[in-house]
Amino acid sequence: MLARLDLPAIKQPKFSLSPDFIATSVAAINFSLLKSHGIKACFIDLDGTVVSRATHEVQPAIVTALKQAGLPIFIATNRPRSRGLKNLKQDLSAAGVIHPTKIFAKPAKRYYTSALAAHNFKAHEVIMIGDRYIQDIFGANRAGLYSLVVHKNGASHGQIDRLLSKVEAKLTQLFTGRYRQTD
Numbered sequence: 001m002l003a004r005l006d007l008p009a010i011k012q013p014k015f016s017l018s019p020d021f022i023a024t025s026v027a028a029i030n031f032s033l034l035k036s037h038g039i040k041a042c043f044i045d046l047d048g049t050v051v052s053r054a055t056h057e058v059q060p061a062i063v064t065a066l067k068q069a070g071l072p073i074f075i076a077t078n079r080p081r082s083r084g085l086k087n088l089k090q091d092l093s094a095a096g097v098i099h100p101t102k103i104f105a106k107p108a109k110r111y112y113t114s115a116l117a118a119h120n121f122k123a124h125e126v127i128m129i130g131d132r133y134i135q136d137i138f139g140a141n142r143a144g145l146y147s148l149v150v151h152k153n154g155a156s157h158g159q160i161d162r163l164l165s166k167v168e169a170k171l172t173q174l175f176t177g178r179y180r181q182t183d
């Protein structure tokens with residue numbers, strides 16, 4: 001896992017695309033280190049992060065990592081409610097699922113702030129883990145959550161997704177050269 005060089009002791013809201021941490025996969029996240037930064041809960045994206053897009057199958061290594069994280073896990077997704085999602089929540093032993101409220105989906109600031117309020121967390125006590133720079137990283141940074149980008153899990157679907165993923169992989173590569181190794 002990598003961390004930014006100027007990682008703040010207490011995260012402040014910022015208009016920024018830079019993640020605080022980078023991991024190749026959810027299974028490679030050092031949750032103990034996150035706890036030492038005062039992080040008390042994880043919001044975690046599904047598609048491209050925990051599962052390959054639009055599927056419900058989680059790699060065993062990811063299930064294990066989340067179960068051993070020692071932090072409450074909340075699935076933070078723009079997906080609508082479904083039976084499959086409910087089962088996934090169980091499989092991951094997640095404490096809850098954060099759905100969009102009205103028009104406020106990721107990356108809206110309101111999506112993040114209402115989720116924090118609903119679960120009684122301060123922004124700097126929570127980390128958003130995801131594969132998308134706009135929805136997950138920018139959205140979380142702007143709301144004052146810590147942010148962690150993972151390398152995309154699974155293949156892209158369609159031209160736009162493929163293009164976005166390509167740009168995002170390049171961005172991660174760029175950041176990787178400037179971040180420090182943590183473990």
Ligand SMILES: [Mg+2]
Pocket residue numbers: 045046047048049130131132
């Ligand atoms: Mg995603």
